[in-house]
Amino acid sequence: MAVSSRPRRSVLYMPGSNARALEKGRTLLADGLIFDMEDAVAPDSKKLARDQIIAALDAGGFGPREIQVRVNGLNTPWGYDDIVATARSKADAILLPKVESPETIQQVAAIMQAEGAHENMRIWCMMETPLAMLNAREIAGAHPLLGGFVMGTSDLAKDLNCAHTRDRLPMITSLGLCMLAARAYDLAILDGVHLDLSDDEGFDASCVQGRELGFDGKTLIHPKTIAAANKAFAPSETEVAWARKIIAAHKDASAKGQGVVLVDGKLIENLHVVSAQRLVALADQIAAMATA
Template sequence: MATTVRPRRSVLYMPGSNARALEKGRSLPADGLILDLEDAVAPDAKAAARDTIAQALAAGGYGGRELIIRVNGLNTPWGYDDLRMAAASGADAVLLPKVESADSVRQAEAVLRTAGAPASQTIWCMMETPLGVLNAKEIAGASPAVGALVLGTSDLAKDLHAAHTAQRLPMITSLGLCLLAARAYGLAVLDGVHLDLNDDEGFAASCRQGRELGFDGKTLIHPKTIAACNAAFAPDADEIAHAHRIIAAHAEAAASGKGVVLVDGKLVENLHVENARRLVALAEAIAAL
């Protein structure tokens, strides 16, 4: 799937069984909403939740927010029906849980396309098991339909017997492998949730670390964290101004037959210009929202 500059700073999980929550999602400043049929919905409520999501998406009103349906796995009683509903829902993407192989991606894609899913509907993959992380490269390249990798750090920490530490050192290898796989195939990649809603400082630190590592944004479990997440993953005014200076200076140098130029005392080459253009395009896309 070709890479596009689309803001994914904040992507909020919302329980698919809660019609009031889905209604509230129409006014929240999140870049994306994951309408959840898996962890957030009890077994006896899954069929009703499927209908609730379908009705909410049919009603529309979500503006430019990216809409993703997290389905149940195909090894559950609900997975196939979830995918068939998602195919006709108008959602931008389908999020597959606990992906561990390229074959599982292709199997889900076959169900979606048979059910009439448009070519524009992408597949996002939850990376939340050790085997899934070890197979990140194969998963990312499983199909042109794959659009993003999403870290499921809570399940991953459980399986690794790892602690949730401030600097997330037990998770660094897993985060890095998924980042490498996503970037190698031109995919978006989203960091996992921060579980302690009373830990504002820890949440901010997690966002800073995620952006420094290279994540596009973070998945969230509560609307109150959206604003801080949006700010953390967006280029600030100084970054945007610096990017414009880099683009202008390099263009002037190129017109004079020069390949490199100094900007604010630092050497600028083509790679810096590419990143500057990406930041400017991201800022413009955020403003358009």
């Protein structure tokens, strides 16, 4: 099964230094959680954040949610210890900040192997600098343990000296480069955060745009945005019904030796069926998560 096939509609950042937030993560309806040791944690709380995150992972209780741990970079005083501790944990993935080259991923993969990381643990990359955009293809193909990209649009906008506009046109090239690289190497890819928590309309618009661009879901900074992200990145009932209809019609046509079929006046061939099957599988997984 492809890395990108599981639901990742909503992925919430949670500061590791906030024990109550980590506890609350067990009850939230997000598809994934990012336990943060990096940007959301002050320097004098780095070790506390690490200890609390590892303790929370040891305790478990997060159900089907995908748990990533964003560590500090290897070029910081905390990065190596963060990676070692997370590699030994039950986390689903280590999320690396400000990745700009394949070498960073290869170094972390070697540490994970040395520390006995479980076989399903993956490496994810924050894509948040101009150099990362230019090296997206090389980063995407860096190592078999790579699972996906997370767009760091706040840092990216700072480095690009561009504006945060509603249509995000100033960073559309960057988003596209990472999308191309992710899909070329069968990686998942998550859209960046929407910073204005008072702008519900803007948040909804960014989710719609993200799904149209092909993102698997959106990273979030507050639990109140989970429901909107889940709705935006989930297939609608109409989409699922249409997908099931063309799958069935194409199956019948194939049994008769026909490669294409008309469904409600629309020409359906195998490429449409592949997309439909992917959509139905996602809908089924979302339904299963709701009852887990």
